[in-house]
Structures are given as C-alpha cells and as structure tokens.
Amino acid sequence: MKFVIQRVSHASVTVHEETIGRINQGYLVLIGVGKEDTKEDADRLVKKMIGLRIFSDENGKINKSLKDVDGELLLVSQFTLYADCRHGNRPGFTDAAGPDMANELYEYIIESCKKEVAVVERGEFGADMKVELLNDGPFTILLES
Structure with missing residues (x-):
C-alpha cells in the first residue's frame, strides 16, 4: 500500500466537470493498493498519516499534526502508484x-x-478524475506498507 501525502492549502477533485470533493488546509492523499495489502496495512498507514507532525506551530517549527490544525482530508484512489x-x-x-x-x-x-x-x-474509485491542489511547502511524503 502506498500513500502519497501532500500538505495542501486547498484541493479538489472533479468528475465529469462536477466537483465531488473539496478541502481546505489538510492533506490530499493519493492511495495505491497492492495485491498483497491487508486491512492491517491500511490501519498502520492511516495511524501514521494522522499522527504525522508536518504543520507549523506558532514558532514556525514543523511540529503540529493534522488534528492539531483541524486539517481536512481528500482521499483519491490511484492505482498508477x-x-x-x-x-x-x-x-x-x-x-x-x-x-x-x-x-x-x-x-x-x-x-x-x-x-x-x-x-x-473523496474521489470516485475507477473514475477519470481531475485533481487540483495548492501544495503547501511544497510538502509531500510517501508512506508505504
């Protein structure tokens, strides 16, 4: 399993010219599932992703988690990973x-x-999606099971 996590100021996903998902500050996460992956793999990556401290605190240090900043998630399936x-x-x-x-x-x-x-x-599984984002940093992290 692979998560490509991009810290964003905002992001959206569109299918057939209709926006189906939109977030403000948070993570756009591209999710690839491998043929050997399990729910246990998913649990580990979700826990790690939620706990990542990659937002700036009041002193400008990368020290806050998604929950600390009331961040939002946009999850998009991406088999091409x-x-x-x-x-x-x-x-x-x-x-x-x-x-x-x-x-x-x-x-x-x-x-x-x-x-x-x-x-x-979320995106739409299996659909032709158009994803727009403003990567904040840019800050992109790859998590793998």
Missing part, C-alpha cells in the same frame, strides 16, 4: 490490487479516517 517502468516504455501494473480488492480497501481507509478526522472528502 504501482506502475512498473523498469522494462520498456509502457508501465505495467501487475503489482496493483484488482479493482474489487482495491475498492474494498479504499472504502475501508475512508471509513477509518472518518473516525479520526472531522472532514474527509
């Missing part, structure tokens, strides 16, 4: 989970986050 580009010019995706398993874990992650964070927005 499992692209294998080692051979040729066309990426392979054999390490990505199949759609049923990936969607089940994506939904599990969303529900887990809702237990911890007040505002959790």
